[in-house]
Amino acid sequence: MAHADPDALTLLALGEPAPDRSTEDHLRTCAYCRSEVEALREVVSLGREARAELDLPAPPDAVWNRIAAETGQEAIAPVVPLRRPPRRWRAFLAVAAVAAVVGASGAIVVERAMRTAPAVTEQLVAQTDLVRLGTAPDTARGTAQVVRTDGRTVLRVSVDGMPAPEGLYQVWLYDGAAVMIPLGVLTGGQADMPIPAGVDLRTFGVVDVSAQRLGQQEHGVSMLQGNLS
Ligand SMILES: [Zn+2]
Incomplete structure (x- = not known):
């Protein structure tokens, strides 16, 4: 009405x-x-x-x-x-x-x-809870959402209960087998990370948050993970 x-x-x-x-x-x-x-x-x-x-x-x-x-x-x-x-x-x-x-x-x-009336309409495409892996403290948890906003698609990552990193935390999309695509560095509790247009989320459906040493190019130690659906 x-x-x-x-x-x-x-x-x-x-x-x-x-x-x-x-x-x-x-x-x-x-x-x-x-x-x-x-x-x-x-x-x-x-x-x-x-x-x-x-x-x-x-x-x-x-x-x-x-x-x-x-x-x-x-x-x-x-x-x-x-x-x-x-x-x-x-x-x-x-x-x-x-x-x-x-x-x-x-x-x-x-x-x-x-x-x-929100200025920007957002469309939730997929989401997952991020579950702690062995190396993360008991308090660690998070969520990841694929959101279409303002003509682009972003991965909105939100984490909680993580210790201050010795290096930094990096967010990846993972095919579950061999290939990991780095999306960006988490500098706070939440970040929107643009997903490159060529990345098919049906293939790269795993969201991974890893602890990285400064300057480390390859994937470090997984802290949180979830499967987008
Ligand atoms: Zn009215």
């Missing part, structure tokens, strides 16, 4: 009537959109409280002069009899307050939209 147009919700929060029947009908059945309107109403009421504070004494000349300079209005020279324009000052603040309200509610809509 598509949710109501954020602009329509903003108008409702500002006290305008619903722009059409379908928005009205949708709100009756959708708790999510009703909560959006409620959140926006809170912002609007905050903005209105701020506006209620506008009936303050006129600002000192120095403040007004700064505002005047920034808005291109006529500044007040201190030696000239005061032509302080409280109405213009109030109008300026009122506009600023409305801008703040509109800006804030707009920001909420955008921020919520971003939270509900």
Whole structure:
């Protein structure tokens, strides 16, 4: 079900009537959109409280002069009899307050939209638990996922409970028999490692994390392993 147009919700929060029947009908059945309107109403009421504070004494000349300079209005020279324009000052603040309200509610809509719609869609292609081998401590474990994201395929490796390596930890794809393809070095608990386009995961279906001496080119000592499926 598509949710109501954020602009329509903003108008409702500002006290305008619903722009059409379908928005009205949708709100009756959708708790999510009703909560959006409620959140926006809170912002609007905050903005209105701020506006209620506008009936303050006129600002000192120095403040007004700064505002005047920034808005291109006529500044007040201190030696000239005061032509302080409280109405213009109030109008300026009122506009600023409305801008703040509109800006804030707009920001909420955008921020919520971003939270509900991930920027990059990911597709899980295969995965495996990584199981400790003899040389790894009892605490060692991990997972590996083949993920299609942003037009490329990566191996997302995540490990936990591993001791600090004497050299480094290297991730490999293995055909289970003779050939191992190095994918990259694990420098933290998790990493995305691009899988070269020519690598067929039906052949290279074993994920291996090995301890390597620095500079060691060949496969070192397996710590974790799993079969992608
Ligand atoms: Zn909805």
